[in-house]
Amino acid sequence: MQKLAIRSGPGGGAGQRRSPRRSAGVRLAALGALGALSASLLLGACGGDEDSDSPAPADTAAAAQALGPVAQAKGEPVRIGVISDGQSPAADLSYEFKVADATVQYLNEHRSGIAGRPIEVLQCEAQADPAKATDCANQMIEKDVVAVVVGSSGAGEQIWEPLHAAKVPVMFYTANGAGSLGDPDSTFILSDQFFPLVTLPVQVAKDAGAKKVTVVAIDLPVTTGLYQVTRPAFEKQGIALDVVQIPAGTADMTPQMQRIVDGEPGIVQVVGSDAFCISAFNGLRAVGYDGPLAAIAHCITDATREAVPGDFLKGMTITATAPIGSDDPAIAVFEAVVDTYGKDKGIDVTEAGAAAMFITLSAFRTGLEGLTGDITPAAVTAALKGMPEKDLPGATGLRFRCNGKAYPDSPAECARGGLLTTLDDKGKPTTYKAVGVTPIED
Structure with missing residues (x-):
C-alpha cells in the first residue's frame, strides 16, 4: 500500500420504514437534528467500545483462512482520501487511520485493490474543527483523489460541502448533516440513521408487548x-x-426516574x-425499575460497566456497529486484518469506530467491483449508484445499495435496518440480530 499523510492547518485550503406520505423536509429535519445530537455525543465522549475484553491473539491459520487467497493489486495506484477527526481535544480517534492503513493493505493484497489496481491513501486529520475539516476536504480536491472515505467526525458537514461542490464522491459510515443526507448525487451513507432512535425502541417495545416508549434524553438544543x-x-x-429531557451533568436523576416509573413508562x-x-x-435502579430497557451504543463503555451493577445492565438492548466479540465470520475478517496488518499498531478491535472504518473502506471497494476503464470521481460515483444490493462487509445480516431508494427522502442513505444485541451480566454484548433489513428496490 502507498500512503500519503497530511495534517490540516488552521486556515482553509484552496478553492422504522419510511411512510410515503412523510415529506422529505420532515425526514431531513429529523436527520439533521439526529446528526447534531450524534456529533454532540461524539465530542463529549472519550471513545466507545462494544466489548471491553481484548480478544485472544488470532490463530495464524484461522487468520489466513479469514483473509482468503492472495489476489495482489498491480499497476498504477488509485488515490482515495480518508478523513477523520483523529487526535482532538475531545477524543483520540487516531486509531481510525491505523485501521484504514491495515484495511487498505488487506484490500490490495487479497482483494486486488480497486479494478485490479492498488489503493493509495491520502489521510487528513480534521480534529473536530470546522475550519480544519474544510481544509482537509480542499486538500483532497487539490490532490485529485477519486473519492473520500470519512471516519468519525464532529464536523462531517464541513468535510462534505467542498467535496460535494467539486463532485468528489464521499462515503460515510454515519453522517451528521441534512445536506449530506439529502444529497442524491455523490454521497453514500452506510448506516440507517433512524435505527438507534426509532427502530431500536420500537422493536424493544414490540418484543415486550408494550404500547409506549419513554425516552430519557440528554437535554441539548436539538433534542x-x-x-x-x-x-x-x-x-x-x-x-x-414520552420524552423526558434532563440536563447534562445531572448526577442524581432519582427524582426524575421516580416520576417515570410512577407514570407507567x-x-x-x-x-x-x-x-x-x-x-x-x-x-432507574434506585427506584426499582425492572422493565425492558434500551440504550444507544454511546451509553455502554468501560466507565458504564464499572459504575453500574451488571445485574442491572443484563438484558439491556443496544445498537451495534458490528458483531464485535462474536464468532461471526464477517467480523473474523476484520479481526484477521488487524492481527495481520496492524499487530503492532495498538488497534483495539473492540472499538466500534475501528470496525466502522473497516466496514466503510471495505464497502467502498465492494461497491466498485466490476469497475473498468478510467477511474475518475464520476466513474466511481456511477459505479456506486449502479451497484446491485450486496452484503455489508463486517456485519452479517446487513445489506447495502446506494441507488437512492433505501429512503428516497434522504437519498444518500444506502441501508435499511441495523444490528441489535443484548448485554450480559458484565455489560457485554451477547448475540447479535439484524432488524429492519428489507430489500432495496430497483
Missing part, C-alpha cells in the same frame, strides 16, 4: 426538535412516545453520553 419530527414514526407503529430508552447514561441507569 426537542428531533423527537417532535420522529414522533409520527412511533405513532405509525402504534407506539406512544412502557419501555425505557436512554439517550446520551456514557456519563449521562450512568446517572440515568443508577437512578
Whole structure:
C-alpha cells in the first residue's frame, strides 16, 4: 500500500420504514437534528467500545483462512482520501487511520485493490474543527483523489460541502448533516440513521408487548426538535412516545426516574453520553425499575460497566456497529486484518469506530467491483449508484445499495435496518440480530 499523510492547518485550503406520505423536509429535519445530537455525543465522549475484553491473539491459520487467497493489486495506484477527526481535544480517534492503513493493505493484497489496481491513501486529520475539516476536504480536491472515505467526525458537514461542490464522491459510515443526507448525487451513507432512535425502541417495545416508549434524553438544543419530527414514526407503529429531557451533568436523576416509573413508562430508552447514561441507569435502579430497557451504543463503555451493577445492565438492548466479540465470520475478517496488518499498531478491535472504518473502506471497494476503464470521481460515483444490493462487509445480516431508494427522502442513505444485541451480566454484548433489513428496490 502507498500512503500519503497530511495534517490540516488552521486556515482553509484552496478553492422504522419510511411512510410515503412523510415529506422529505420532515425526514431531513429529523436527520439533521439526529446528526447534531450524534456529533454532540461524539465530542463529549472519550471513545466507545462494544466489548471491553481484548480478544485472544488470532490463530495464524484461522487468520489466513479469514483473509482468503492472495489476489495482489498491480499497476498504477488509485488515490482515495480518508478523513477523520483523529487526535482532538475531545477524543483520540487516531486509531481510525491505523485501521484504514491495515484495511487498505488487506484490500490490495487479497482483494486486488480497486479494478485490479492498488489503493493509495491520502489521510487528513480534521480534529473536530470546522475550519480544519474544510481544509482537509480542499486538500483532497487539490490532490485529485477519486473519492473520500470519512471516519468519525464532529464536523462531517464541513468535510462534505467542498467535496460535494467539486463532485468528489464521499462515503460515510454515519453522517451528521441534512445536506449530506439529502444529497442524491455523490454521497453514500452506510448506516440507517433512524435505527438507534426509532427502530431500536420500537422493536424493544414490540418484543415486550408494550404500547409506549419513554425516552430519557440528554437535554441539548436539538433534542426537542428531533423527537417532535420522529414522533409520527412511533405513532405509525402504534407506539406512544414520552420524552423526558434532563440536563447534562445531572448526577442524581432519582427524582426524575421516580416520576417515570410512577407514570407507567412502557419501555425505557436512554439517550446520551456514557456519563449521562450512568446517572440515568443508577437512578432507574434506585427506584426499582425492572422493565425492558434500551440504550444507544454511546451509553455502554468501560466507565458504564464499572459504575453500574451488571445485574442491572443484563438484558439491556443496544445498537451495534458490528458483531464485535462474536464468532461471526464477517467480523473474523476484520479481526484477521488487524492481527495481520496492524499487530503492532495498538488497534483495539473492540472499538466500534475501528470496525466502522473497516466496514466503510471495505464497502467502498465492494461497491466498485466490476469497475473498468478510467477511474475518475464520476466513474466511481456511477459505479456506486449502479451497484446491485450486496452484503455489508463486517456485519452479517446487513445489506447495502446506494441507488437512492433505501429512503428516497434522504437519498444518500444506502441501508435499511441495523444490528441489535443484548448485554450480559458484565455489560457485554451477547448475540447479535439484524432488524429492519428489507430489500432495496430497483
